[in-house]
Amino acid sequence: MADSAIVITSVNKAGGAGQITLLVGTSGGGEDECLIYMTLNRVEIYASKTNNRATATKIGDTTGTFVHGNLGVSETWYYWFRAIDNNSPPLVGEWYPFSPTDGVVATTSNQVPPPNSVGTPQLQDGAATAQKIANLAVGSAHIQALAVKTANIDNLQVTDAKMVTMSATKLTAGVVTATLTINAPLINGGSINGARIRIQATDGTLVEPGIIFNSTVAPNVSSVRISQTGANGEAAVYGTNLGTGPQSHGARFNSVPITGPAGGAALLGLPPASGGYAVWCENGTVGPFTGSHPGFIDKDAPDIPLGSILVDGDVIDRRGVDDTVTSVSLSRKAMDPAAIGILTRRHALDEASLHAVVDGSNVPPMKFDETVSPQQRLGSGALALRKHRETWKQSKAKRANWAGRFDGVVINGLGEGQVLICGRGGDIEKGDLACTSDLPGIGMRQPDFDLGGQRAQLVTHYTVARIREAVTFSDPDEVKLVACIYLCG
Incomplete structure (x- = not known):
């Protein structure tokens, strides 16, 4: 049974030269049809050269049209699709097609891309030729006469000792994709830029805080500072604790100097099991x-x-x-x-x-009220919603x-x-x-x-x-x- 109410209704496909175009249609999940977290986020696409979903691998996501490229001549592929909504964690819809051995089948054409199909708009001055590439060759002059030979890298293994140091200038405009721990020496005063950063535990329950700021700061400097703009925006900091215990507060703040007595301590958004207060003073009072x-x-x-x-x-x-x-x-x-x-x-x-x-709120609420049981939240919950x-x-x-x-x-x-x-x-x-x-x-x-x-x-x-x-x-x-x-x- 699917978790998401979004249904894939149709898939139109067209085979071309070296590619297959897929147009996916869905119902449900529109912004005017349901709560925002139940709307469509994406449709996952899985493909296989055999008509068996068990052998299929994910090739991409779409909300409408997707092009499966870099394919051969007269190449046949089988596809399966499923819708993902905006819940956290996301809910997944039924497979389309439902049968694991009845995929959407499409075949590339028997034509190859014409010569020079990658032309002026892509290469600025025309096709890539040997003469144009020659000046880009990596030779001894480019690596300061240090030719890369077997003797230099022993058995062709690249190790930390041989790499020594990778600096920003050596990775100019590059992207490093890897599973690694980013620590202070790796960032070294730099910045992480992006429209969105999501930190989510994917391997079970967190056993320690997901983010830790442990720093000594100069006067009038905060470890965390948030600034946002936008008409009718939400709060700059928005926290929701979905825990059920008496300690599942929305936030806890306190001042504990290294020397001397402790300062004030307060909780925000206490759970019902602790009285449901909006603000609770653990130490000190409210003032002025x-x-x-x-x-x-x-x-x-x-x-x-x-x-x-x-x-x-x-x-x-x-x-x-x-x-x-x-x-x-x-x-x-x-x-x-x-x-x-x-x-x-x-x-x-x-x-x-x-x-x-x-x-x-000027948008539909994204939470259940206290009258909705956990069973209703995890079940259909349609009437309560x-x-x-x-x-x-x-x-x-x-x-x-x-x-x-x-x-x-x-x-x-x-x-x-x-x-x-x-x-x-x-x-x-x-x-x-x-x-x-x-x-x-x-x-x-x-x-x-x-x-x-x-x-x-x-x-x-x-x-x-x-x-x-x-x-x-x-x-x-x-x-x-x-x-x-x-x-x-």
């Missing part, structure tokens, strides 16, 4: 700490000064018990218990904006609707910061509490409670912040930005 909440404000709401107090409106959406998002507006009455915090940022929304209550994709479509529709109606706001509710305060509650001493006032978005000194003739301030359901500096006002409507500890969380 200011707790912020997301919110939505009407797109046509006027500009609001930073430091203004916002109040809850309607609940727009929710996900689980961890996340909700509400519409918010400026506070407009004194001692309003609906105060949620202080405006710190306002930003435009678009369909790809990140939200706490829905998936923020369909459900997951439908949820993503609903999330995308929500994000589009919100982008048309709202701007996003970031609201400070915990930690330290500043808040706009007026003089309607009187002057303020260090440690006084603040609440909303009748001025839109502006706080004031919270009124005292009378405790049997003793005046006191108490934290209540409408307290917004504790003030950290003494402030005087020349007018009840004078407004100042005042240091505080937020108490809305």
Whole structure:
């Protein structure tokens, strides 16, 4: 049974002079038909001179047309094909043809390539002649009078001792293909360039890290630095841990000086078996700490000064018990218990904006949710995938609707910061509490409670912040930005 849902539907072949052209047709695996990792990556082509797949070897890959070249006259070949998708590791489709003894058969023509068929475009100045090659001969003058003789290489064996040193100048523009270990002397300050480098264990389970950076660096130098550009790109670093144990975290970071006490240590993306936290401090604390909440404000709401107090409106959406998002507006009455915090940022929304209550991806999700069992993931999983994709479509529709109606706001509710305060509650001493006032978005000194003739301030359901500096006002409507500890969380 095939792992991939991609099906090879047809193969057209044509024999020519010294070559056979193959055109492969497939169904399924289009970008508009399925998840991106289930799309077609390539079709592998195997060939044999006998009609038996057991004797066939792989000759190449294609996504459409493939030319099997350098063949003889009237030469017959048998071909088998299979589709590979973009999964990691990739899933493989059924053989085409399915029968191991019924390959697609094709024969080259009985003609040979005409004389000088490799002409000016390929050789610039025409056919290759002895006269043109003569000046390229490797003679004693080219190798500094050191002729290569049997005596020089003993029994014609090339060894490390005879090679001595291979430098960049001796391999100019060349390519060395080999199974080897690349260590510092081999690279020696050079660079590895390529559009993509993939490191994948092909011989079982890794028993040590796949990549190790162990270096002493100069001041202000990092062992690893990543820089990327591109509209609507993914995160510069994207990690997924598919392990199932309680230690299968997304990432672990720590500071352990060679001398002195250890610094902070944190985990990112903890597995469910360890609580499912996004961030976990193994050592140390989170700091500087200011707790912020997301919110939505009407797109046509006027500009609001930073430091203004916002109040809850309607609940727009929710996900689980961890996340909700509400519409918010400026506070407009004194001692309003609906105060949620202080405006710190306002930003435009678009369909790809990140939200706490829905998936923020602009492409279909590439993972199962927690409701999908390992058996479903390894089995057909079709129903679960369909459900997951439908949820993503609903999330995308929500994000589009919100982008048309709202701007996003970031609201400070915990930690330290500043808040706009007026003089309607009187002057303020260090440690006084603040609440909303009748001025839109502006706080004031919270009124005292009378405790049997003793005046006191108490934290209540409408307290917004504790003030950290003494402030005087020349007018009840004078407004100042005042240091505080937020108490809305």
